[in-house]
Amino acid sequence: MSDIVNAAVAAMNEKLDGADFDGSAKFQIEGEGAVRIDSDGASASDDDADVTLTADAETFQAILDGELNSTTAFMTGKLAVDGDMGMAMKLGAVLS
Template structure:
């Protein structure tokens, strides 16, 4: 799955959610997905919270095959910044 496809799935789920704040999913060389409120893009920019993880793990989270909290506890995901945003987003994805 391409980063734009992942962003598209996130865009669908966030539409009308009222989510505020910005979270960047940084998959290194594979690219980024930036959520800013209900807007989702693959542009790299500063965010209130940056979540670093492998692209495969991001795909699994979006597909519902990997629980974001479990991934964090297993060390597959690192988060820097406002962790409360990542936790709120977890409920929407």
Template sequence: MTLAELTAKMKEGASKKSSFGNTVKFATDQGVVYIDGNANPPDVSNDDKAADCTLRMDFSDFSDLIGGKLDGMTAFMTGKLKIEGDMGVAMKLQSILR
């Protein structure tokens, strides 16, 4: 999947969710996906803005995470996912991405 395809998939999923009160950015080697959880439903874009929590990972791992092939906790524990900013926001993502 390309970054545009993953962004579209995340946008579709977010359209069914409620706001969660934070901003999150997934930063990969192929670009970013920004989720504005202050909007209802959350807004998903490729804007590189400041966020409450930034998750850094390789694009292939990001694709696996969004595709359900990689668990977020496993990615974090094995060093594939690095979290900057508010760890509590990262913990909320588990339910938001499902």
């Protein structure tokens, strides 16, 4: 597992602490691996999810750091979404 994925799991678990996220989502970080999020938190996993969000490591880090809004990333083509768009929006609200 890459250092980027491990750091992402830790950061996302911190952001999700106490949040109510009742679906599943997967961040596919190009060239690094995947982080899956569900009601139990974040983990390094490539298992199926309700929605898959794909971005490069730089875009993903900017979203996690709050420097880039996930909706803006999607609208500018930096973030691809495959699956349940409503779940993607719910995740965006939890992570902001």
